[in-house]
Amino acid sequence: MALGGAMKHRTFFWFFLPTALAMTLFIALPIVSVVLQSFYAPHEQVIIEVENCGPFGCTTETTIDREATEALREAQPLGRYVGFELYLNRGHLATSEIAEAWNTTESIGEFASAVYNLPFYRALTFTLTYTFVCTPLLIILGFVIAVAVNNLSTWLKGPVIFFSLLPMIVTPLVGSLVLFWMVDSRGVLGTFLQYLASDPNLSLKASTPLTWIMLMVYGVWSSAPFAFVVFYAGLQTLPQDTLESAMIDGATRWQRIRYVVIPHIMPLVTFVALIQLMDNFRVFEPVVGFKAEAHATTLSWIIFNDLGGETRLLSSAATTSVLTIIGIAILLSPVLVRTWRDFNAKS
Amino acid sequence: MDAATRHRSPALRTFSALFIIVWLIVAAFPFLWTLWGSFKVELDFFSKADWTNALTGPLTIVQTGNPFTGAGYDGAWIQEEFWRAVLNSFLVCFFVVCTSLTIGTLGGYALSRSGFRYVIWLLIIALIFRALPQMTLVSGYLLPFFEWNLWGILPTSIIVLVAINQPFTLWMLHSFFEKIPKDLDEAAMVDGCSRFQAFRHVIVPVMWPGVITTGLFSFLLAYNDFAVNAMLLSSENQTMIPAVVSFLGTTQEAGNVMFAVAAVVSATAPLFVLVLFFQRQIVSGLTAGAVKG
Numbered sequence: 245m246a247l248g249g250a251m252k253h254r255t256f257f258w259f260f261l262p263t264a265l266a267m268t269l270f271i272a273l274p275i276v277s278v279v280l281q282s283f284y285a286p287h288e289q290v291i292i293e294v295e296n297c298g299p300f301g302c303t304t305e306t307t308i309d310r311e312a313t314e315a316l317r318e319a320q321p322l323g324r325y326v327g328f329e330l331y332l333n334r335g336h337l338a339t340s341e342i343a344e345a346w347n348t349t350e351s352i353g354e355f356a357s358a359v360y361n362l363p364f365y366r367a368l369t370f371t372l373t374y375t376f377v378c379t380p381l382l383i384i385l386g387f388v389i390a391v392a393v394n395n396l397s398t399w400l401k402g403p404v405i406f407f408s409l410l411p412m413i414v415t416p417l418v419g420s421l422v423l424f425w426m427v428d429s430r431g432v433l434g435t436f437l438q439y440l441a442s443d444p445n446l447s448l449k450a451s452t453p454l455t456w457i458m459l460m461v462y463g464v465w466s467s468a469p470f471a472f473v474v475f476y477a478g479l480q481t482l483p484q485d486t487l488e489s490a491m492i493d494g495a496t497r498w499q500r501i502r503y504v505v506i507p508h509i510m511p512l513v514t515f516v517a518l519i520q521l522m523d524n525f526r527v528f529e530p531v532v533g534f535k536a537e538a539h540a541t542t543l544s545w546i547i548f549n550d551l552g553g554e555t556r557l558l559s560s561a562a563t564t565s566v567l568t569i570i571g572i573a574i575l576l577s578p579v580l581v582r583t584w585r586d587f588n589a590k591s
Numbered sequence: 592m593d594a595a596t597r598h599r600s601p602a603l604r605t606f607s608a609l610f611i612i613v614w615l616i617v618a619a620f621p622f623l624w625t626l627w628g629s630f631k632v633e634l635d636f637f638s639k640a641d642w643t644n645a646l647t648g649p650l651t652i653v654q655t656g657n658p659f660t661g662a663g664y665d666g667a668w669i670q671e672e673f674w675r676a677v678l679n680s681f682l683v684c685f686f687v688v689c690t691s692l693t694i695g696t697l698g699g700y701a702l703s704r705s706g707f708r709y710v711i712w713l714l715i716i717a718l719i720f721r722a723l724p725q726m727t728l729v730s731g732y733l734l735p736f737f738e739w740n741l742w743g744i745l746p747t748s749i750i751v752l753v754a755i756n757q758p759f760t761l762w763m764l765h766s767f768f769e770k771i772p773k774d775l776d777e778a779a780m781v782d783g784c785s786r787f788q789a790f791r792h793v794i795v796p797v798m799w800p801g802v803i804t805t806g807l808f809s810f811l812l813a814y815n816d817f818a819v820n821a822m823l824l825s826s827e828n829q830t831m832i833p834a835v836v837s838f839l840g841t842t843q844e845a846g847n848v849m850f851a852v853a854a855v856v857s858a859t860a861p862l863f864v865l866v867l868f869f870q871r872q873i874v875s876g877l878t879a880g881a882v883k884g
Contacts, residue, residue, distance in 0.1 A: 260698050263757050271754055278730055573719075584715065
C-alpha cells in the first residue's frame with residue numbers, strides 16, 4: 245500500500261517535476277541543440293552577378309547580396325545541412341589532413357608532430373596529458389597531506405584544514421591568475437626560478453614544456469585539497485582494533501600502512517580518481533588565467549574560443565562539443581558501471 | 592589514532608611537521624602575497640629590479656608618499672565600476688541558491704522516498720549531466736537564446752546555473768534524506784497528512800543541516816562560474832569573475848594590471864569568510880558522496 249510504503253508514482257512526479265523540467269530544458273535540450281547544430285554549417289553569402297552597361301560596353305560584377313543573405317539566415321538560423329562535413333574538416337577530426345600526413349611523412353615522430361599541429365588534436369593531447377598526469381599526482385599529494393594532518397595535535401588541525409582548503413575553494417580563474425602573476429618573469433616565483441636556473445631571461449610563458457608544467461602544477465595545487473579532505477575523513481574511520489592488533493603482532497609502520505590503511509582508503513581513491521578524471525577533462529579556466537593558449541589549449545577552451553569574439557562560430561563549437569561529450573562518455577563509463585553495481589548491491 | 596601517534600618515531604614526526612609547514616606555505620602564501628601586493632603600484636608588484644620591492648614598495652612610496660596605496664581598489668571599484676559586477680554576482684548567487692535548493696529539496700526527497708527502479712536511472716542521468724563540460728552546454732544555449740531574445744540578462748544566467756547545479760544538488764540531498772528515517776514522515780501520513788504535508792511539517796524542520804551544506808556548494812558553483820556568465824551575460828550585466836578577465840584585456844593597454852589584482856583580492860575575500868564560518872559543513876559535504884560509496 246502507498247501508506248507507509250514507497251512514494252506513489254503520481255506524488256513522485258509532482259515532487260520531481262520542477263527539477264526535471266530545469267534539467268530537461270537547460271541540459272538535455274541544449275545537448276540535442278548542439279548535436280543538431282553540428283550537422284549544419286553557416287550559410288554562404290549570396291552572390292549575385294550585376295551587369296554594368298556603360299558607353300564602353302558591358303561588364304559583369306559579382307557582389308554580395310546582403311539582403312538575400314540576411315533573409316536566408318533569418319529563415320534557416322541553423323545554417324545549411326552538411327552532414328558530417330564539419331566533423332571531418334581541418335578544425336576537428338581532420339581526416340584528409342591525417343591521411344595526407346600519413347602518406348607524406350617518413351617517421352612516426354614526424355607524423356605525430358603533423359597531427360599535433362591540427363587544432364583539435366593539439367587540444368586533445370594537452371587535455372589528456374593534463375587529466376592523466378594531474379589525477380595520480382593530486383591523489384598522492386592529497387594522501388600524504390591527509391596522513392600528516394592526521395598526526396597533528398587536535399588544536400592545530402582546524403587552522404591547517406582551513407588553509408589547506410583555500411586553493412580548492414577559490415575560483416579556478418582567480419587561483420590561476422594569482423599563480424600566474426607570481427610566476428611572471430617579474431614576479432616573486434619567476435625571479436626565484438630565474439635564480440635557480442641562473443638564467444635571467446627564463447620565462448615560463450615563452451616555453452611550451454614550462455607552460456604545460458605550470459598548468460599541471462596549478463591543477464595539482466587546486467585539486468589536492470579535495471583528495472586530502474576525502475582521505476582525511478577516511479582516516480577518521482580507520483578500524484582501530486585492526487591497527488592495534490597489527491601493532492601487537494609486531495607489524496612495522498610501513499606494514500600497517502600497506503595492509504591496513506591502504507585497503508581501507510582504496511574505495512575513496514577510486515572515488516577521487518573518477519571525480520577528478522571527469523573534472524580535469526573539462527579543464528578550461530587555467531588556460532585563460534595563465535594566458536596559455538599559444539602553448540596549451542584544451543577542448544573546452546577551443547569551444548570557448550569559437551563562441552567568443554566577433555564571429556561566433558556556433559557550428560564549429562557545436563562539433564567540438566559533441567566530440568568532447570563523446571570523450572566524457574568514454575571516461576565516465578567506469579563510474580556509471582560502479583554506480584549501477586552499488587545501487588544493485590544496496591537494493 | 593592516539594595509540595598509533597604515541598609510538599611514532601621523532602624523525603617521522605619531524606618530517607611530518609616539516610611537510611605540513613611546506614604545504615601550508617604552498618597553499619596559503621600565494622593569497623597572502625597577492626593581498627599584500629594589491630596595495631602596491633604595478634612596478635613594485637612586478638619588479639624587474641628586486642623582488643623585495645613588492646614587500647617594501649619603494650616606488651609606491653615615491654608615487655604616492657605611502658608604502659600602501661588603495662589605487663588599485665579605487666580604480667577597479669570606482670573608475671571601472673567593479674561594484675556593479677559584485678552586485679550582479681550576489682544577485683545571481685542569491686537567486687541560484689534559493690531556487691536550486693527549493694526544487695532540489697523536493698526532487699531529492701522524492702528520490703529518497705521512492706523505491707522504484709526509475710530512481711537509479713534518474714540518478715545515473717544526473718551523474719552524466721554533472722560530468723558534462725559546461726562549455727558544451729553553453730554552445731547549445733547561444734542560438735536559441737539569441738533567437739528568443741533571452742541572451743544577456745541576469746534571469747537567463749540564473750536559471751541556467753540552477754539547472755547546471757541540479758545534478759549535484761540532487762545527489763547530495765538524496766543521500767542526505769536517505770539518512771532521515773522513513774518512519775518519521777510515514778507516521779505523519781498514517782495520522783492523515785498528505786505526502787506534501789508530511790514533507791512540510793515533519794521533514795522540513797529537520798533537513799536544515801543537509802540543506803545548508805548543499806547550499807554552500809550551490810553558492811560556490813554560482814560564485815565561481817566563469818563559462819556560463821561570460822558567454823551568456825552582456826557586458827553591463829557582467830558578474831565578478833568575467834569582469835576580472837575583462838580588466839585583464841582593458842588594463843593591459845592602460846598599463847595598470849593592478850585593477851585586476853585588486854578585483855581578484857576583492858573576489859577572494861568573501862570565500863575566505865565563507866570557509867572560516869562553514870569549514871565543517873564544506874568538509875562534510877565533500878566527503879558525503881565518498882564515504883557512503
